[in-house]
Amino acid sequence: MSTTTDVTALAGRVRERLAARHPGVPFAELRTLPGGHSGLTYSMAAGPDSYVVKAVPPGQKPVGRNDVLRQAQVLRALAGSPVPVPEVFAVDEREPAWFAMEFVDGEAVEPVLDEHRLDPGLCRTRMLALAGVLRELHGTKTGITSELLDPAGELERWGRTMRAVPENLRPGAEELLSRLASMVPDGMPPTLTHGDFRLGNVLCRGERPAAVVDWEIWGLGDPRIDLGWFLLFADHRNFPRLGRPVPGLPTEEELLAAYTDGRTELPDLAWFRALARTKMAAIMGHNLRRHREGKHHDPDQERLPPTIAAMIRTALDILAQRS
Template structure:
């Protein structure tokens, strides 16, 4: 395969002391709804010794679900998290391009394990508690000390809501949605109705169960960090609630899901204003839907989103 050969040549350049670098297996992975993802097995010989590495290749796409993408940013996030002791796949090599690979990419070690079905958490159980505890640990991380200050958007300062939405406004602009009445009205409402206790923490961005690799009942790795940002930790929980609303059924109690209940249980901290954060998640998902299937998907989801926003925000919101 041409891509595998180009990867071998790249690694020869990065590992000049190696006598041999071979890609012995290369296959596409279903994981990764955004950037292209492959499982890559490497055999490396150096100074009379040999090692085999099970890796994952992430190759940046130009278009797709969450475009515009930045896999080099994701690689940088993984490096910081790995050094800070967060269970993530260990990042290896990265490049903006190389001969035969014209898009940014990076390699990371592959983490074996299993994940729960995408989008759907069980009502209770040790696995759910382990994921909730790991998500809470991510939110509690000293992100500045961990070297993640580069996630602060230039124009956002330390404002949690502005930091959280900065990347989403870029995605909206890329789809021509920045002036859409739904997003304009909802954005104004989110600013006006923002809770008074917002704090700035590290967000994963998409804490659906498919992004947690389990080994036994423990979290072996948290993957897919392309949406990593800074914002109020409840934003992650609200995004998952919004996923339920758009793709399944709205949570009976606004913003409250098995994940948020487990999070409160393992942390001992009550999470107020979850309805607000579900509305914030719906702002993001309106943009995602345009990435899924263009304007048709956006308008198809709009009715569901607007109806739920009226339930969450009442007469305070109208597009």
């Protein structure tokens, strides 16, 4: 947990690095940005310009979701590509490490999960546009390296997370994991993957995506991992007790058509759609377990069991149709 002293020290370091961009302009204080799920996330203004600052929490190691330098690396690698990302202006590797990027004005709304008053037609347009951004991401060559994420490795990773959840919270999970393991498809050539690609992680202005954000779990791997996850958010019925109906959202088939843009059909996509549901069930089960164990008190997690069960059930249905 950061202290006033920690924040003051970080603010001084940020001002020192950005001062040359704003000669004679006073900097505002660092302000915590709500909604950050990794490291520490702040905003800082210098005259009319604003920055987002992401930092490693004091006393913690820059690993996993706290590895802000890794996030800065992928953002810099994508600069100038067809994938819209915030521009990185400063990186400081000294402990605790941090980087500063432009503050992109826009809305990050997940239509079927977030409370919002957006026009359904706008939501549809944004989601179809985002399918094209995902296609561009998977076609972008950056030269950066990372551990490869193949289908078998992804299943092993999320299987461990699932099995850490009490059995009564994940009905049918063992059968699902067994079925997935018996049907692992061959991998496709690895591409750059976001890891959590959806409208809730994209700042939009009007109809267009302005910046893809939240790159904490990017990697190099099978593009169908990203695609299966993205398709999951097309239908509120995938999220019982959580989802909100949005008339006219594109179907999974429409999003897939927008992503492929007339290219050859992707093989074995059903397996990746089932994997995405497995991942969601595992994440929700993990969060619910932490709440019930008192590690992270959040009564809203008690709404999750119907969605966890539905994710597992529909994943099994998808695999049964593929057989």
